[in-house]
Amino acid sequence: MRRFCPSLEQELESVSKEILKEAFPESAGCPHYHFLCLLAKQGILNREQTQTIIRNLCAEVLFDLCCSDHLSFRLDTTGSLSPHLTILSISELLDSIHRELSLWQTLNLKPVYLDQMPRLDLPEVLERQVSKPIFSQWQKIFQSQQTLRELAGTLGKSPAEIGRLLMPLLRQGIVSMQPTSDMKSSFLEEPEREDPATKPLIVCIDDSEIICETIKRILIPEGYRFLGIQDPLRAIAQVLSQPPDLILLDLVMPSSNGYEICAQLRKVPRFRDTPIIILTGNDGIIDRVRAKLVGSSHFMNKPVQKEELLDIVRTYLSVKNAL
Known part of the structure; x- marks a missing residue:
């Protein structure tokens, strides 16, 4: 589609x-x-x-x-579409x-790659080989944690085109293809009967559509509500209208930055105790200290890893509920 x-x-x-x-x-x-x-x-x-x-x-x-390699065949003649x-x-x-x-x-590509996810194993090598804008684009692709077939749909290209772009990186060992056992739920499944308003709401403030979509795919199947905000200038107004239980906040955005937004949120009484998790691709001690000074609760590196994200969300929501 x-x-x-x-x-x-x-x-x-x-x-x-x-x-x-x-x-x-x-x-x-x-x-x-x-x-x-x-x-x-x-x-x-x-x-x-x-x-x-x-x-x-x-x-x-x-x-x-x-x-x-292994197929069985059965002809069904009982009905037609x-x-x-x-x-x-x-x-x-x-x-x-x-x-x-x-x-x-x-292209020396394996068809099994279609349902596997590319993983960036040597980011420092890739960063030396390409320009900063190209490296940033590659990072967003790897952070999306999509299979090659899903990436093709997201980027509007054929799987072979995506594979051709990845092949030089695969040969150098910069990237590897990783199998995924996650089964995507169908949009035609029966809707849940649980009142959605009772589920914890998690907001992600990040200018990257891919990052928001990746986090959404992780959290929704786990029973959380999700809101992605890609315009940092409207972030404060949106979280005021829909107060979340936890906020994921990108550190570096074009028109604003995570430090300013975090500091402004902490000035609002409603958000003094709301967990604010900073997301960043830079794991520097200065960034960590500065994020702590403006009131962040935790610091998480990109690309976002599913188990790490869920552990952090569960930990901070359980603490918040206990207060």
Whole structure:
């Protein structure tokens, strides 16, 4: 969706599983297909977008099957998908997959990388090799903790293009590919019945969309509410309107900095005891001391690590609740 229809994020928020069931009672057997049918029926997706998404989803599945060593096959003739949204040519799909596999082989990339995350192992080496803006862009990519396939969707490129950019870094050992066992929950799962207002609200003030999205993906499945604020100039007003239980605050931002925002928050009685965790890519003693002087509760390095983040959040929220 992000790759082929990047402007539809807001429209998608209006579609729920209840609406899907009402429009297509038979959707339980293949909910994702009928979700596309619903988007097409409501005019959110046009005919060309719908066909492009279906064709590329089928190509991805067939690509993965072609790369697998162990397969079993069963033909299901009990039903068919309805309504029909497009007609696919299997021979054309296989031709495109063959070209994709040839490209991966030419680039010396392993197809298994598709569902693995790139990790920056030697940041100091990469920093010496590229300009500061390029290094900053690479850092944001690695901090997002996305698989190669997810990165392709986020950046609007093909997985092979992302792999081609990573290959020189992989050869030098600057970057390694790491398997992930995290299963992404489907947006079509049943909504939780718990009152969301009872969940702790965590705010992240960071100008990087990738950082906010990464932290959101970590916290939401763990039962927390999340609000990402990417405009530091509006941060104070937003947290005043939605007081959080914990604040994650980036140290370096274009129009402001974490020291100033932290100091201003501590002047507000409502936030004197709110945990404020400083996020930074610089692990310097001066930064730590200065952050402590303006009232920060903790200092956490980027890239954000899932277990470290959850440990810090649980620790400070349990202390806050005990007060």
